[in-house]
Amino acid sequence: MASAVLSIATQCVSPNASSLSINETHKGKAKLGGSTLRFSKSSGRISMTVAVNVSRFEGIPMAPPDPILGVSEAFRADTNDVKLNLGVGAYRTEELQPYVLNVVKKVYVLSLMAENLMLERGDNKEYLPIEGLAAFNKATAELLLGADNPAIKEQRVATVQGLSGTGSLRLGAALIERYFPGSKVLISAPTWGNHKNIFNDARVPWSEYRYYDPRTVGLDFEGMIEDIKAAPEGTFVLLHGCAHNPTGIDPTPEQWEKIADVIQQKNHIPFFDVAYQGFASGSLDEDAASVRLFVARGMEVLVAQSYSKNLGLYAERIGAMNVISSSSESATRVKSQLKRLARPMYSNPPVHGARIVANVVGTPVLFDEWKAEMEMMAGRIKNVRQKLYDSISSKDKSGKDWSFILKQIGMFSYTGLNKNQSDNMTNKWHVYMTKDGRISLAGLSLAKCEYLADAIIDSYHNVS
Numbered sequence: 001m002a003s004a005v006l007s008i009a010t011q012c013v014s015p016n017a018s019s020l021s022i023n024e025t026h027k028g029k030a031k032l033g034g035s036t037l038r039f040s041k042s043s044g045r046i047s048m049t050v051a052v053n054v055s056r057f058e059g060i061p062m063a064p065p066d067p068i069l070g071v072s073e074a075f076r077a078d079t080n081d082v083k084l085n086l087g088v089g090a091y092r093t094e095e096l097q098p099y100v101l102n103v104v105k106k107v108y109v110l111s112l113m114a115e116n117l118m119l120e121r122g123d124n125k126e127y128l129p130i131e132g133l134a135a136f137n138k139a140t141a142e143l144l145l146g147a148d149n150p151a152i153k154e155q156r157v158a159t160v161q162g163l164s165g166t167g168s169l170r171l172g173a174a175l176i177e178r179y180f181p182g183s184k185v186l187i188s189a190p191t192w193g194n195h196k197n198i199f200n201d202a203r204v205p206w207s208e209y210r211y212y213d214p215r216t217v218g219l220d221f222e223g224m225i226e227d228i229k230a231a232p233e234g235t236f237v238l239l240h241g242c243a244h245n246p247t248g249i250d251p252t253p254e255q256w257e258k259i260a261d262v263i264q265q266k267n268h269i270p271f272f273d274v275a276y277q278g279f280a281s282g283s284l285d286e287d288a289a290s291v292r293l294f295v296a297r298g299m300e301v302l303v304a305q306s307y308s309k310n311l312g313l314y315a316e317r318i319g320a321m322n323v324i325s326s327s328s329e330s331a332t333r334v335k336s337q338l339k340r341l342a343r344p345m346y347s348n349p350p351v352h353g354a355r356i357v358a359n360v361v362g363t364p365v366l367f368d369e370w371k372a373e374m375e376m377m378a379g380r381i382k383n384v385r386q387k388l389y390d391s392i393s394s395k396d397k398s399g400k401d402w403s404f405i406l407k408q409i410g411m412f413s414y415t416g417l418n419k420n421q422s423d424n425m426t427n428k429w430h431v432y433m434t435k436d437g438r439i440s441l442a443g444l445s446l447a448k449c450e451y452l453a454d455a456i457i458d459s460y461h462n463v464s
Ligand code: KET
Pocket: 068, 069, 087, 088, 089, 090, 163, 164, 165, 166, 167, 192, 194, 240, 245, 273, 274, 275, 305, 306, 307, 308, 314, 319
């Protein structure tokens, strides 16, 4: 392609003076598409020759696909009918269709009617306050802690509506970065892949504590306790409230007590990620027991909540960041700072999902209906878990113990398949899953269990 050539001379000391900024590593010569950018430094000046039709973004490399959401993209591109998407943690029906909860449909219709009324008044598309919808914030804190929790009554809970679980975690990370400079976050090994990105982007240092023991395919409780004990005082400890992702292995109630003991002894600050309330046991209250245990001890706790999974509101981006403090005065100050952090990031949150949650949680008949649907979804996952275990253990004659599948809880099963074996699952069997060996049982049907069992047995025994 013919192109004009342009010479630019600019002060070396202020590369921003030119609209081309130069990366240190590219000094001397840089490849820009088909053409070469040459520049030389002489007596404080850089002179450059560049083809004008070359993009300013030439130097930006291709990002790798996301390890979880990228799996769905690969799945969509596969034309084979047998394909199965067990990558993303999203609930599907037995027919493997996305599911909109009945209770959400009802509220949707009601809220549309309400919006119509409000439209007539002309005020319904105003901005929400920076902290979000008041009725949502009240409902979400009550759902998490229980409506009669003393922390709520004493106004020690600072709640800010967030952009689902991810955005709420990001807000919590920003608070740590700003007001606890240099503090570290301890995260479980392994954990949800995005945790590391969130803290990296917020410039909060992190390291890992032992969690998963591949020998027992269970919790490395001793290792976990040792690592939390060894961390410097005042470390933030990221904990999965329930249904640990990706392992599906949660501490027992007795183990939670011991975890709380060491965190309390070391003056650490627990930071809970609650993305699956209701999905572990089928009960919203039971799944909040870990958080409530820490709060009942009078500990100060951070909690990010998500309604993607338990209300199926994935695309509405609705969740919350809560800080439970030891005094109402500090809770008020923390809330003011969370708002200050949110304002330049996204200004204020969207209203639709917040209205749905507020209506479901705040209307007893709808709340009961939600609980029943929650149990139904958790129950369907338990059924496929059982069927998958039955199919694998009756087909596999090697004597391998697959009972870990039944011990794990929540949406996922951590199969122990390595990267090569996971690749085989996808390349040979068209089963899409994350490369850490995690499968989402929420994307599996009873009818596909036998097929999946064959795929796992083949990958486990025939690929190393
Ligand atoms: N925390 C955990 C532990 C988690 O698994 C997810 C989502 C989130 C937070 C955030 O979800 P949000 O939709 O931002 O509220 N996990 C699934 C989807 C994803 O990776 O984004 C997953 O692991 O498949």
